[in-house]
Amino acid sequence: MGNSIGENKLVTIDELEELLCNLRNESENKENFTLNITHDMRSHLNVIISALQFIEHNSLNITTEKKYMNIIKRNSYKILKLINNLIDTSRLENNFYKLEKRNIDIVSMIEGTVECIEKYSLEKNIQLIFDTNKEECIVSADPEAIDRIVMNLLSNAIKFSPMDSEIFVYLNIDNENINISVIDNGKGISQEEQDKIFNRFYQCSNRSDKEYIGSGIGLDLTNYLVKAHGGNISINSVENEGSEFIVTIPRVLEEHIETVDNSISSKIQMLEIEFSDIYLSE
The missing domain is CATH 1.10.287.130 (Signal transduction histidine kinase, dimerisation/phosphotransfer (DHp) domain)
Structure with missing residues (x-):
């Protein structure tokens, strides 16, 4: 044969x-x-x-x-x-990262993170506006990973948004999913580059703001953290009009995991690290 x-x-x-x-x-x-x-x-x-x-x-x-x-x-x-x-x-x-899941109120956690980030957005007089369709939702997730996802998306939005603008963070919760949407009216990303934006080895070529050009690894990390939660991330963007990043993770509650209060104080150093490259003043 x-x-x-x-x-x-x-x-x-x-x-x-x-x-x-x-x-x-x-x-x-x-x-x-x-x-x-x-x-x-x-x-x-x-x-x-x-x-x-x-x-x-x-x-x-x-x-x-x-x-x-x-x-x-x-x-x-x-x-x-x-x-x-x-x-x-x-x-x-390489599947060596272990999520430390807790049952957390994701609404208050994300709202608290957005409030902490506002001091950095005000460096450019950018207003952060948070809205949610639920006042409370307990879900099983890694608090630090969710914080890093939100921080990274808002860090990018602030970097590439013009002075005196607004960034919207919408939390939409249904029976199956938690949907986090971050919308800015910055430079936007071309359709061709949207397909590559989550690749760590790729950087957008239309960035004129040289101060904020970095390694490109942040969105790659965000993508991995979202997928580790069984979710996905997508982008809607129009050049010169702005971008919307949408994170969707399953709404799961695990009975064998304790419910914890995610303290704002634990985020302070993480925030300073994440936003260390967007201060306008020393």
């Missing part, structure tokens, strides 16, 4: 060239990703070293010293954010 030559699929020259081109593009994207990560880390380390050298070689008053210590703290958080995202994305990709 030998294989017939006729059963083997022949690869055409065009198909082979397309395959090689895709492999080259993938390799180039991975190389660019590595370069972006290392460049970001080096830039933040250079700022830290410069600030430390300035403190070391100058007699500073309390106000000036505090300013440079804040610069050091902010850039340290930037490096920590990059490292955390890189490690956790790799762990999720």
Whole structure:
């Protein structure tokens, strides 16, 4: 029972060239990703070293010293954010990340997170508006993962939204799902790039705001965290009109897991790390 030559699929020259081109593009994207990560880390380390050298070689008053210590703290958080995202994305990709699920009131949790984030949006005079169709909903989820999902989506929305604008966070709960929608009126994303936006090795090419161009790993991590909850994330966007990110996770309550109160105080350092790259003032 030998294989017939006729059963083997022949690869055409065009198909082979397309395959090689895709492999080259993938390799180039991975190389660019590595370069972006290392460049970001080096830039933040250079700022830290410069600030430390300035403190070391100058007699500073309390106000000036505090300013440079804040610069050091902010850039340290930037490096920590990059490292955390890189490690956790790799762990999720390889199924090494374990969700720590609790039964939580997701309405009050997300509302509290949005309220905490408002101080960062006000740096650009951006108003965060939260609305929900339910006043309470106990659901089984990892509180830290849900926080990171919301923080990442709002961080991106704030970065790419114009001054004096609004960002809407809608929580729509039905019998089966929790739907979280984040809407901005920023630069928007082309249809072609929407298909690639959750790939860590891809960055949007239409970003004119160079200050906020990063590694692109945040949305990739968000996508993994949503999928780890059995959910999905999608995007609706029109260039120059804005974007809507929609997260949908199953509405599940597990009786064997305790119900906990997710404290706002536990989010403070996480917020400072996540939003370390969008301060407008030191």
